[in-house]
Amino acid sequence: MDKKTPIVIFWFRRDLRLNDNAGLYHALKSGNPVLPLFIFDKEILDDLEGKDDARVTFIHQTIEQLSKELHKLGSGLTVIYDKAEHAWDDIIHTHNIAAVYTNHDYEPYAIKRDKAVKEKLNKRGIELKTFKDQVIFEKDEVVKDDGKPYTVYTPYQRKWYSLLKPFYLKVYPTKKYLKNLAKIEVPPIPSLKQMGFKKSSIPFPDQEYKDVIAEYKEKRDFPAVKGTSRISLHLRFGTVSIRELAQTAYASPDKTWLNELIWREFYMMILYHFPHTMDHAFRPEYDRIKWVNDEAQFTAWCNGQTGYPIVDAGMRELNATGFMHNRVRMIVASFLSKHLLIDWRWGEHYFARKLLDYEMASNVGGWQWAAGSGTDAAPYFRIFSPDAQTKKFDPQLQYIKKWVPEYADFSKYPKPIIDHAFARERCLKAFKEALAK
The missing domain is CATH 1.10.579.10 (DNA Cyclobutane Dipyrimidine Photolyase, subunit A, domain 3)
Known part of the structure; x- marks a missing residue:
């Protein structure tokens, strides 16, 4: 692809999948070819104490799989190992960028990083567009009648249910638009060794979760039995869609498993409004x-x-x-x-x-x-x-x-x-x- 051709970049972070991805969906519908990007952020990796950190191995394996999927579609995943702000300096000089798309991240470091990247892009006339993807409700969407955030879970949960409408659980049909990915060849993915890490021997849980929902309420408190889903790793890094999980949980007669997903959103809302915690x-x-x-x-x-x-x-x-x-x-x-x-x-x-x-x-x-x-x-x-x-x-x-x-x-x-x-x-x-x- 000609480097002068305007493109949009989709920046993968906590959403490592092609299906039902809000920001990717909007990028693919933007009218410009979409260049997928992932940054192994040194700012985060340098803080990790173990060089065999299993999460880095999991992310690396997931990125390799994502890269293979994109390659089959005639595209590729640009993977950079650097501090996020430095990485964007190189990206801006390498491509003619019409806009950058990504999904919201709510942790204090991520908010600070995204603010700095947004300012860097805006100086060059490039807009950073972000979307809700890792939660059903975020920030100020579930608040008290006076607009203040809830600080007690049960009333938050009641309001969460009262606000839920079918469109909140609707899947983004990204697969329909994957033809709009940029047709490019990309450099090899940095290896774990190149980033100063080694492969972890810890096994990772699969993405199966539906078999535990029916008996979750009865079995979830007993650690010796398979009563929980172990889906939290995949939810953390976005290898599964929260909308898919919530759809399945909402369809269950018992809502105990869905209530645990609501607890997750409650705590994310608390951290967003009360970052000192x-x-x-x-x-x-x-x-x-x-x-x-x-x-x-x-x-x-x-x-x-x-x-x-x-x-x-x-x-x-x-x-x-x-x-x-x-x-x-x-x-x-x-x-x-x-x-x-x-x-x-x-x-x-x-x-x-x-x-x-x-x-x-x-x-x-x-x-x-x-x-x-x-x-x-x-x-x-x-x-x-x-x-x-x-x-x-x-x-x-x-x-x-x-x-x-x-x-x-x-x-x-x-x-x-x-x-x-x-x-x-x-x-x-x-x-x-x-x-x-």
């Missing part, structure tokens, strides 16, 4: 808590060596697979912040390093819920008993036996690093003192 308590009085922050106990928690088998099983599952069952996430988060009185941010950062499906809004929201410091949080005096949680959700110890096999031999399993009764009283005292100020 990224690293501060939603309820500022909780920033006054005097955390103990014992580093040896934190290391024991990270390694699954606390002497509490349900906690240790969860942490070992996370370390081995990049996944932790949602019920167990609540248990280990409560244990860290309330039993050990370790700042919830320590745990949130550890999850950020390890979780394949890490999404800032949901992770911060979940941790603050467990610590009592967030929006619509569990009250501070609700302190999970690991033993009671085990009896209720892993009564046959199947989950524990899988991840903590030495539990059967008391001589090999560590003694509890803290006494439950002592920890409970210490937590209540510390929280009361902080909240009384």
Whole structure:
């Protein structure tokens, strides 16, 4: 293709698919050939601690597959490894760009990055057009009657349902317009090695989710059974469409699984309106808590060596697979912040390093819920008993036996690093003192 020919660029980010992609659909209908682009952003990658980070491997594999699909269509995917702003300097000088299309991203870094890129493009008369794609409702679409954001989930959920109309779940028919992709040859994709990473050995879950929806309500809290969908990784990076998931969930007689998707949107709305919650308590009085922050106990928690088998099983599952069952996430988060009185941010950062499906809004929201410091949080005096949680959700110890096999031999399993009764009283005292100020 002649470099003087005006093109539009579609910038893939958290939407790594061709089907039902809002921004791509609008780009393909723009009237100009569409050049697909993906940037491995050094700003993000340089912050990752492990050079075998499984998420980078997943993204790289997905990009390779996307590139193959585009190649079959006579097009290609331009892949750049650089800081986003620097990458756009090169792109602007290489192509005659009529406009740039992409989908919204709501995390604080992404908002800052997109603002800088938009200003750079606008200086050259190029418009950056962005679209809603990773949620059904965003930003100010579900708010109170006075226009203020909800801070409690249940009324937000009611309003969400009341606003839902069929067109919100309508699929974008991108496949009809793929003939409008630019016919180009592109350079090879940078390898993991070239970017300073190596391939992770952690396996990735598939995209099957429909088989769990019917019994989700009954099975979702039991970590030893396949009661959850494991679709969150694909939702995080947009290899599946939120509209497809919501359609399927809405068609189910039981709406429990759909309600979990609504929780995700609730937390994304909270992070958008209250960006300080990224690293501060939603309820500022909780920033006054005097955390103990014992580093040896934190290391024991990270390694699954606390002497509490349900906690240790969860942490070992996370370390081995990049996944932790949602019920167990609540248990280990409560244990860290309330039993050990370790700042919830320590745990949130550890999850950020390890979780394949890490999404800032949901992770911060979940941790603050467990610590009592967030929006619509569990009250501070609700302190999970690991033993009671085990009896209720892993009564046959199947989950524990899988991840903590030495539990059967008391001589090999560590003694509890803290006494439950002592920890409970210490937590209540510390929280009361902080909240009384």
